[in-house]
Amino acid sequence: MSRISIFPWRRDKKATQPLTDDDLFDEEFQRKLDYLALVSRRVFAGRLRAERRTKKSGTGVEFADYREYQPGDDFRYLDWNVYQRFDRLLVRLFEEEEDLAIYLILDTSASMGFGEAKKFTYAKKVCAALAYVGLANLDRVSIVTTSDRVLDRMPETRSKARIFKVFRFLREAATNGRTDLEDAMKTFVAQHKRRGLAVLISDLYDPRGFEKGINVLRYNKFDPFVVHVVDPSDARPKLHGDLLVYDCETGDEREVTVTAKVLQRFAKVHGQYLAQIERYCATHQVPYIAASVDVAFDEMILRVFRRGGFLR
Amino acid sequence: MIFAGLPLAQLVAIFGAVGFGVLVLYILKLRRRVAAVPFSPLWERILRDKEATTLFSKLKRLASMLLQLALLALLVLALGDPRAAESLLAGRTVVVLIDASASMQATDVAPNRLAVAKEEVRKLARALGGADRMLVAQMDAMVTPLGPLSSDTSSLERQLEGIHATDTRADFARALRFATDVLRGYDRSEIVVVSDGALGEASDASGPVHLGHASLSYIKVGRDARNVGITQFSVRRYPLDKSRYEVMLELTNTGPDDEDVELQLLGDGALVDLTKLRLRPRERLPRFYPQLSGASRTLEAKLARVDGTHDALPADDRAYALLPERRRARVLVVTEGDTYLDAALLLDEYLDVTDVTPKGYSAAIGKGNWDAVIFDRVTPAEWPKTNALYLDPRGGGAPVRVEGELKQPSFDKIERKHPILRFLALDDVNVATGRRLVPESGDKVLGAADRGASPILVAGTRGGNKFVALGFDVRDSDLPLRVAWPLFILNCIDWFTNEDAQYLSSLRTGDIWRLPVEASVTQALVKRPDGVSQPVPVHEGRAVLVGEQSGFYELTAGDETTTFAANLLDASESAIEPKDQLMVGSTTAGAVAGFRPGVRREIWIYLLLVAALLSAIEWATYHRRVTV
Numbered sequence: 001m002s003r004i005s006i007f008p009w010r011r012d013k014k015a016t017q018p019l020t021d022d023d024l025f026d027e028e029f030q031r032k033l034d035y036l037a038l039v040s041r042r043v044f045a046g047r048l049r050a051e052r053r054t055k056k057s058g059t060g061v062e063f064a065d066y067r068e069y070q071p072g073d074d075f076r077y078l079d080w081n082v083y084q085r086f087d088r089l090l091v092r093l094f095e096e097e098e099d100l101a102i103y104l105i106l107d108t109s110a111s112m113g114f115g116e117a118k119k120f121t122y123a124k125k126v127c128a129a130l131a132y133v134g135l136a137n138l139d140r141v142s143i144v145t146t147s148d149r150v151l152d153r154m155p156e157t158r159s160k161a162r163i164f165k166v167f168r169f170l171r172e173a174a175t176n177g178r179t180d181l182e183d184a185m186k187t188f189v190a191q192h193k194r195r196g197l198a199v200l201i202s203d204l205y206d207p208r209g210f211e212k213g214i215n216v217l218r219y220n221k222f223d224p225f226v227v228h229v230v231d232p233s234d235a236r237p238k239l240h241g242d243l244l245v246y247d248c249e250t251g252d253e254r255e256v257t258v259t260a261k262v263l264q265r266f267a268k269v270h271g272q273y274l275a276q277i278e279r280y281c282a283t284h285q286v287p288y289i290a291a292s293v294d295v296a297f298d299e300m301i302l303r304v305f306r307r308g309g310f311l312r
Numbered sequence: 313m314i315f316a317g318l319p320l321a322q323l324v325a326i327f328g329a330v331g332f333g334v335l336v337l338y339i340l341k342l343r344r345r346v347a348a349v350p351f352s353p354l355w356e357r358i359l360r361d362k363e364a365t366t367l368f369s370k371l372k373r374l375a376s377m378l379l380q381l382a383l384l385a386l387l388v389l390a391l392g393d394p395r396a397a398e399s400l401l402a403g404r405t406v407v408v409l410i411d412a413s414a415s416m417q418a419t420d421v422a423p424n425r426l427a428v429a430k431e432e433v434r435k436l437a438r439a440l441g442g443a444d445r446m447l448v449a450q451m452d453a454m455v456t457p458l459g460p461l462s463s464d465t466s467s468l469e470r471q472l473e474g475i476h477a478t479d480t481r482a483d484f485a486r487a488l489r490f491a492t493d494v495l496r497g498y499d500r501s502e503i504v505v506v507s508d509g510a511l512g513e514a515s516d517a518s519g520p521v522h523l524g525h526a527s528l529s530y531i532k533v534g535r536d537a538r539n540v541g542i543t544q545f546s547v548r549r550y551p552l553d554k555s556r557y558e559v560m561l562e563l564t565n566t567g568p569d570d571e572d573v574e575l576q577l578l579g580d581g582a583l584v585d586l587t588k589l590r591l592r593p594r595e596r597l598p599r600f601y602p603q604l605s606g607a608s609r610t611l612e613a614k615l616a617r618v619d620g621t622h623d624a625l626p627a628d629d630r631a632y633a634l635l636p637e638r639r640r641a642r643v644l645v646v647t648e649g650d651t652y653l654d655a656a657l658l659l660d661e662y663l664d665v666t667d668v669t670p671k672g673y674s675a676a677i678g679k680g681n682w683d684a685v686i687f688d689r690v691t692p693a694e695w696p697k698t699n700a701l702y703l704d705p706r707g708g709g710a711p712v713r714v715e716g717e718l719k720q721p722s723f724d725k726i727e728r729k730h731p732i733l734r735f736l737a738l739d740d741v742n743v744a745t746g747r748r749l750v751p752e753s754g755d756k757v758l759g760a761a762d763r764g765a766s767p768i769l770v771a772g773t774r775g776g777n778k779f780v781a782l783g784f785d786v787r788d789s790d791l792p793l794r795v796a797w798p799l800f801i802l803n804c805i806d807w808f809t810n811e812d813a814q815y816l817s818s819l820r821t822g823d824i825w826r827l828p829v830e831a832s833v834t835q836a837l838v839k840r841p842d843g844v845s846q847p848v849p850v851h852e853g854r855a856v857l858v859g860e861q862s863g864f865y866e867l868t869a870g871d872e873t874t875t876f877a878a879n880l881l882d883a884s885e886s887a888i889e890p891k892d893q894l895m896v897g898s899t900t901a902g903a904v905a906g907f908r909p910g911v912r913r914e915i916w917i918y919l920l921l922v923a924a925l926l927s928a929i930e931w932a933t934y935h936r937r938v939t940v
Binding site: 111205207234237241244246250254255256269 | 349355
């Protein structure tokens with residue numbers, strides 16, 4: 001229920017307060033996660049996530065290639081049969097089998113908690129679901145909350161049993177601050193030397209441009225994946241008349257007279273902004289999922305993410 | 313420019329105060345509601361175009377403020393009621409005299425002349441200038457202003473609804489004097505007469521009317537001249553045979569053509585006589601109907617064309633008359649015997665005559681309610697408490713003192729106008745001996761001998777009762793041998809009983825009627841021919857009213873109700889030919905000029921209209937977000 005203010009010109013400070021939702025991970029959500037884990041397992045069967053082949057040759061069991069012997073190579077990997085037949089010293093190379101580093105980067109800027117904080121709640125559920133999938137597949141999962149910097153970090157962890165650590169971390173997360181993906185990603189890159197999958201869960205309301213943060217990930221050899229949390233009500237604000245609108249993150253003010261025509265134009269501009277993001281990701285081959293808060297969460301994970309190629 | 317409303321100083325003060333308020337409201341920054349948005353750069357994209365037109369926005373805001381100030385200026389100006397200086401100073405004052413006399417009932421123009429006249433005045437009222445003022449007055453026998461001087465068109469039009477035609481002639485002189493009185497002191501004054509021109513000379517007992525500086529205009533109403541009317545109508549009973557009566561009437565053809573008419577005479581509603589007549593152009597035709605009988609109360613003359621149609625003026629096609637009411641008079645004759653007297657009293661069948669000897673007088677006088685007592689050579693000691701005729705009175709009981717004997721007196725002086733002596737020739741009456749009567753103060757000497765020095769016939773009142781005293785014995789004269797004798801006796805009885813042979817059979821409309829009523833009555837009620845009753849004041853024992861309709865009236869005063877008739881009977885009103893020119897003295901009325909229909913000069917109306925238009929524009933532009 002919306003609150004009626006006696007002094008309408010006063011700013012509603014609570015609009016930007018972080019939401020704390022103890023019911024975020026209720027039983028129903030837990031069951032969905034269990035079900036999701038089963039689906040994920042079936043999808044990832046045969047794809048050894050914790051035993052992923054890498055381009056490095058190493059101590060794995062899968063034969064990869066031969067190469068000339070170099071002094072200092074381990075004699076145990078010489079192929080003596082080849083030496084006997086061709087009188088050449090060739091070293092057998094095996095594929096290295098490693099686990100995958102999955103970084104879930106959760107935008108906790110104030111815009112994520114705007115209004116009824118639907119976007120933030122939805123983002124945390126997505127984050128938890130993806131973490132659950134990663135942990136269940138023996139990948140190293142790390143969660144990072146950011147605004148204009150890295151706010152908090154859940155260290156890399158493995159094993160499905162650690163999912164409750166994920167829950168605790170997400171429960172304590174709150175929205176605050178302004179969005180600056182570039183600075184935040186630079187910090188993130190500097191703190192994480194091991195490259196991996198970087199899933200950016202954000203509304204991408206970055207005044208300096210959403211591209212810069214994604215580019216930082218790309219340029220630093222991370223495999224970025226964008227989950228764009230979209231609240232359709234952002235495109236249809238319930239505003240009318242002569243207003244002083246201010247940005248919930250930056251506090252920038254603008255005088256505007258909102259009419260039906262203006263609202264139409266705003267919806268159009270908002271749509272253009274979403275299209276711009278999608279176009280950028282497609283152009284730069286960055287996997288992109290628009291996660292609308294109006295779409296049921298389980299449908300988002302089971303169908304949209306799979307259709308988007310993120311989960312198989 | 314002159315401000316007829318608030319003065320300029322007040323207007324400036326109001327504009328300054330309210331205008332300052334408007335300015336303050338515009339200068340003060342509009343406090344807007346505050347609303348948070350998740351991402352303001354999206355709003356900036358929308359506002360980018362608007363930012364490019366900031367200057368234009370400021371201009372729009374300035375235009376909006378100027379619009380408000382213009383609105384305020386228009387409203388303040390309207391409060392001032394601005395008018396062109398010349399129109400205010402040169403505004404006309406117009407008195408319109410609408411002829412509502414009988415001739416205006418003519419139907420030669422549809423529906424009638426008065427309706428056309430009212431329409432003409434309505435046009436004038438609608439064409440009044442902003443500074444013009446008009447007064448409308450109804451002109452008939454009286455002059456009735458219908459309202460004050462006004463420039464309010466709707467008010468003037470409403471006043472016209474109250475005008476109705478009357479069966480009277482127009483008193484043009486009175487109307488002009490009224491108009492000149494109203495217009496006295498005004499620079500541009502004008503009298504507009506709306507009439508058919510049958511108004512007569514503009515002069516009265518005070519002499520001809522002078523219009524002064526007021527100009528005179530004339531609007532002619534009417535077209536035809538054909539009309540035949542009853543211009544005289546009179547009826548009376550015969551003095552010696554009051555069951556019969558005679559009628560005199562006059563018909564007048566005021567038109568230019570021969571007219572064949574049918575004249576009906578109705579007595580008490582029944583046809584008494586029917587005559588077909590032909591009247592030549594402009595002919596006045598008197599008609600005399602003697603020895604008529606068959607009506608006891610009302611007579612009515614009706615005129616119609618032979619072909620069954622009515623002429624243009626029906627108002628003069630009827631005339632009404634009322635016969636004097638007959639009632640039996642109770643007469644006590646105290647005599648030793650007088651054949652001449654008995655013979656005279658036998659002539660009137662409406663007399664109940666009782667003869668008594670002087671000895672039986674005392675008993676008889678107390679028994680009956682006598683209308684008159686005739687003392688023939690007998691004079692009682694006391695006056696009877698009723699009217700009395702004394703023939704040769706003697707002694708102290710006589711109403712007048714009787715002195716000395718006159719030898720062969722003759723009527724050297726006769727009061728011929730007295731009702732008693734009407735139709736009588738007494739100049740050559742021979743009398744052997746008589747006695748001189750000495751009248752008291754208030755008595756009237758009707759006949760006297762010795763060149764007026766010796767009264768022999770005296771009338772007067774004693775104790776509220778009338779008396780007549782004749783100073784000789786009629787048997788000592790040749791009077792009983794003359795026609796004058798019975799007439800004298802009957803005239804005396806008629807005078808005693810208020811039965812007048814010269815009874816006025818009808819009144820004339822347009823006159824001020826003064827009708828006798830009981831002295832104790834202070835207000836009477838008259839029922840008009842149209843059935844409407846109206847109270848009339850009573851002044852000095854007479855009900856006073858102005859008759860406007862012809863027909864029979866009923867006057868109720870106290871317990872007594874009397875009926876009387878009223879007629880137009882005016883040849884000048886029957887002459888309905890409209891006059892092309894109207895003259896007042898040497899002044900000829902001109903045509904009406906200077907009235908332009910549809911032009912209102914009240915500028916404040918237009919100012920309010922413009923203000924309303926601007927307000928509508930402001931409303932539309934605001935709600936379309938053009939001026940915000």
